Amino acid sequence: MLLVPLLQRCIHLLLLPIHILACLGLWGSFCKRVFPYVMAKVAPVYNHKVYKQKQELFSTLRKFTGPSGQLTLLEIGTGTGTNFQFYPPGCRLTCSDPNPHFRKFLLKSLSENxxxxxxxxxxxxxxxxxxxxxxxxxxxxxxxxxxxxxxVRRVLREVLRVLRRGGAFYFLEHVAADHSSWTYFWQKVCDPVWKCFGDGCSLSRETQMELEKMNFSELNLRHFHVTPYWIPTSPHIIGYAVK
Incomplete structure (x- = not known):
């Protein structure tokens, strides 16, 4: 894959104006304001594609209800709140996101759920x-x-910290494709552009490996594809890990 670094250098040259804006602190603040509006349009489309997978995954939430008798749930990176429809009635929800500009979309989703x-x-x-x-x-x-x-490791450490013993971390992520595939080739080539316009999102994270390294007592994980195999965002993992 010697072609990948060359193509990435070409892309970085094309992105030079954005890198300059980022150095001046302008690009990041612009993206934080615009990104929630983009996600408000994109998230429902994505949710429709993975509806069955999410429905099946979150159908097991109740079995992790604690001694209080009510499920206490923390969602990290809540965004626009597209997962709310899958949570059981009476669920005690705390929402966390680093971008405060998601707030109005989040409140709208809460009013609908x-x-x-x-x-x-x-x-x-x-x-x-x-x-x-x-x-x-x-x-x-x-x-x-x-x-x-x-x-990823620091996030998973925080997840383990805030979970009670016997609690679970539910995840759904797009991940790196097989390294010998053309999909992985295009993931590596497109990564610089994707990170610039996707609020730091990487196409080629080895998330499964990070989950396997953590001190979870049980890891239930499977792979699936959302879109045609050659699309860089197609490879996904889904499942839950028990503390």
């Missing part, structure tokens, strides 16, 4: 959930989050 009990809205990255006490939640949910965080 009044079967949930909102506990709090936290503006924080997945790597730093200090507002959430140790062992405070039954379930943590993160969908399409680990692809864009600064450190």
């Amino acid at each position: 009044q079967h949930l009990k909102l506990e709090g809205l936290v503006v924080a990255s997945g790597e730093d959930l200090q507002e959430i006490p140790d062992g405070a939640v039954d379930v943590v949910v993160g969908t399409l989050v680990l692809c864009s965080v600064g450190s």
Whole structure:
């Protein structure tokens, strides 16, 4: 794959104006304001494509209800709140996202899902959930989050910290394709552009490997494809890990 670095250099040259804006601190603030509007349009389309997978995954949430008798759930990278429809009635929900500009879309989703009990809205990255006490939640949910965080390992450490013993982390992520495939080739080539316009999202994260390295007592994970195999965002993993 000697062609990949060459193509990436060409792409970086084309992206030079954006890199300059980023150095000046202008591109990041622009993206944070615009990205929620983009996701408000894109997220429902994606949700439709993975509806059956999400419905099947989240149908098992209730079995992790804690001693209180009510499921306490923390969603990291909540975004526009497209997962709310899948959560069980009476669920005590805390939402966390580092981008405060998602707030109005999030509140709209909450108004449409009044079967949930909102506990709090936290503006924080997945790597730093200090507002959430140790062992405070039954379930943590993160969908399409680990692809864009600064450190997957730090996020997973925080997930383990805030989960009670026996609680679970539910995930759905697009991931790196097989390294011998053309899909992986295009993932590596397109990564610089994707990160610029996708709020730091990487197409080639080895998320499964990071999950396997963590101290979960049980890991239930399977692979699937959302779109045709050659599309860079097609390879996905879905499942849950128990503390």
